[in-house]
Structures are given as structure tokens and as C-alpha cells.
Amino acid sequence: MTQTVLITGATSGIGAEFARQFAARGCDLVLVARNGDALEGTAAALRGQWGVGVETIAADLLDDDGLERVLTRLRAEAPPTGPEAGPEPGPGPGPEAGERTAPRAVTVLVNNAGYGLVKPFADNPLEDEIRHLRIHVEVPLSLAHAALQSMRPRRTGTIINVASVAGFTPRGTYGAAKAAVISFSRWANITYGPEGIRVTAVCPGFVHTEFHQRMGARKADVPGPMWLDAGLVVREALRDTAAGKAVSIPSLRYKALTALARVAPPSVVARLAQRGR
Numbered sequence: 645m646t647q648t649v650l651i652t653g654a655t656s657g658i659g660a661e662f663a664r665q666f667a668a669r670g671c672d673l674v675l676v677a678r679n680g681d682a683l684e685g686t687a688a689a690l691r692g693q694w695g696v697g698v699e700t701i702a703a704d705l706l707d708d709d710g711l712e713r714v715l716t717r718l719r720a721e722a723p724p725t726g727p728e729a730g731p732e733p734g735p736g737p738g739p740e741a742g743e744r745t746a747p748r749a750v751t752v753l754v755n756n757a758g759y760g761l762v763k764p765f766a767d768n769p770l771e772d773e774i775r776h777l778r779i780h781v782e783v784p785l786s787l788a789h790a791a792l793q794s795m796r797p798r799r800t801g802t803i804i805n806v807a808s809v810a811g812f813t814p815r816g817t818y819g820a821a822k823a824a825v826i827s828f829s830r831w832a833n834i835t836y837g838p839e840g841i842r843v844t845a846v847c848p849g850f851v852h853t854e855f856h857q858r859m860g861a862r863k864a865d866v867p868g869p870m871w872l873d874a875g876l877v878v879r880e881a882l883r884d885t886a887a888g889k890a891v892s893i894p895s896l897r898y899k900a901l902t903a904l905a906r907v908a909p910p911s912v913v914a915r916l917a918q919r920g921r
């Protein structure tokens with residue numbers, strides 16, 4: 645069965661890499677981001693290179709209407725076709741050959757869209773902190789909830805939540821939000837695994853994307869060996885998801901650092917992680 649993969653934040657960085665790697669596997673895509681031109685450019689490139697179907701939804705996930713349009717797409721489901729479709733429908737005008745009657749059900753959801761705030765909690769307006777919490781926690785939960793309504797009856801599906809190694813350290817509200825996503829993913833993978841649904845939190849360290857530039861942080865402050873390529877992050881994420889792991893920590897470097905963070909005193913970890921995202 646062709647997979648249909650909905651990816652939020654698919655125009656840049658980790659989300660764009662998920663789109664490339666899923667397209668390379670022959671999956672159809674539904675790409676979500678705010679910038680419609682960037683979305684269309686990404687979609688055209690993927691259609692051209694891989695010949696896969698690519699839908700786009702230009703939507704701000706922090707906007708009620710934008711979120712609702714993505715939720716609606718997750719709830720949409722095509723009637724079955726092929727041998728499992730049952731008897732032919734009765735007489736009357738049917739769909740033209742090649743015409744798709746309804747969008748295909750989303751079989752993989754990648755909750756990835758996000759951004760950072762450069763200042764610490766008390767220095768930001770509360771509304772900015774609440775929007776930041778929404779994009780990293782409320783939006784992924786809303787989309788996962790809608791996806792599960794459609795995946796559970798079919799007893800198959802995959803949800804990938806892009807979290808961060810910051811979720812394992814005292815790292816401000818960003819770390820707290822990512823910790824919530826990791827905890828939820830662990831629970832959901834245990835709970836829905838027996839129903840055929842995998843849930844994985846992907847926890848990268850520093851990745852070369854637009855993230856730091858967009859938040860106004862200096863990339864030069866972070867030592868070179870701490871940086872990962874999005875290609876490696878996504879390859880390891882897909883391998884760990886296929887293996888049914890609830891948590892994927894890409895690279896040996898960050899696996900070791902995360903293990904250390906579990907045993908080191910929180911004050912030491914917080915100091916070391918100060919620049920981490």
C-alpha cells in the first residue's frame with residue numbers, strides 16, 4: 645500500500661528532509677507550512693524528482709482556521725479501492741477514470757513544525773511563551789488525536805513527533821515542551837502499539853537548519869562537532885521508527901551525552917545545555 649505522509653514544517657530543515665526521504669521511498673506527501681510559495685517549490689521539486697503525489701496546505705498552525713484545515717485533511721479518508729472495496733456501486737454517474745473521489749487516508753503523521761525563543765522565560769511576553777507552548781505541544785497533540793481517530797479503525801499508522809535532546813535536560817520552556825512530547829510519545833507507543841500504531845519521539849541535538857537563524861541565535865557559539873546533518877537525523881529516525889522505538893536519539897555522540905545527562909547533577913547539565921536547543 646502506498647503510504648501517505650503528512651509533514652508539518654516541511655519547507656525547511658528537518659521537515660524538508662523527512663519529505664525528501666519519504667518521497668525517495670515512493671510515499672505520497674501532504675506538506676504543511678505557512679509560506680505558500682516555498683511549499684509549492686518544495687512540492688514541485690519532489691514531484692519532479694520522485695514522481696510521487698504531493699498535496700500542499702499553506703496554513704499557520706497557530707491560527708485556528710489553519711489548524712482546522714490540517715485536522716480536516718487528517719480526518720479525510722478515501723473509500724477503499726481494489727479487491728477489498730466490495731461489490732461495484734449501483735448505476736448512476738461514477739467518478740471519471742483517474743479521478744480521485746476523496747483524498748487518501750494519512751498513514752504517517754510527522755509533527756515537526758516549530759521554532760525557538762532566544763530569550764529565557766521571564767524575559768519574553770507571556771503570549772509569546774504560550775504560542776511557543778502551543779506550536780510544540782498543543783498542535784502536535786491535536787494532530788495526533790485526529791490521526792489516531794483514522795488510524796485506529798485501520799489498525800495501522802505511524803506518528804513521528806520531532807522533539808529534541810533538550811527534552812532530557814533542564815532547558816527552559818523549550819526543554820519542558822519537548823519533555824512533554826517525549827513523555828507522551830513513550831506512553832502512546834506502549835498504548836497504541838498493540839493496535840498496530842507506532843509513535844516515536846525524535847530527539848536530535850544541534851542540526852544545520854534555519855532554526856537558529858530564525859530565532860536570532862549565533863550558530864558560531866556551538867562547536868562544530870556538536871552539529872548534525874538533517875539527512876542523518878531523518879535516516880536514524882526512520883530506522884528507529886521502523887523498529888518500533890518510542891525514542892530516537894540520532895548519532896552516538898548525542899546518545900552518550902543523553903545517557904550522561906541522566907546521571908549528572910541537574911545544575912551541571914543545565915549549565916552545559918545552556919546554549920542547546
Ligand SMILES: NC(=O)c1ccc[n+]([C@@H]2O[C@H](COP(=O)([O-])OP(=O)(O)OC[C@H]3O[C@@H](n4cnc5c(N)ncnc54)[C@H](OP(=O)(O)O)[C@@H]3O)[C@@H](O)[C@H]2O)c1
Pocket residue numbers: 652653654655656657658659676677678679680682703704705706756757758759779806807808809847848849850851852853854855856858921
Ligand atoms: N535545528 C535544530 O538544531 C533542532 C534540534 C532539535 C529539535 N529541533 C526541532 O525540529 C523541528 C524542525 O525545526 P528545524 O530545525 O527544521 O527548523 P526550520 O528549518 O526553521 O524549519 C521550521 C519549519 O516549520 C515551519 N513552521 C514554523 N512555524 C510554523 C507555523 N506556525 N505553522 C506552520 N508551519 C510552521 C516553517 O515554515 P514556514 O515558516 O513557512 O511556516 C519551516 O518549514 C522543530 O520542532 C524543532 O524544535 C530542531
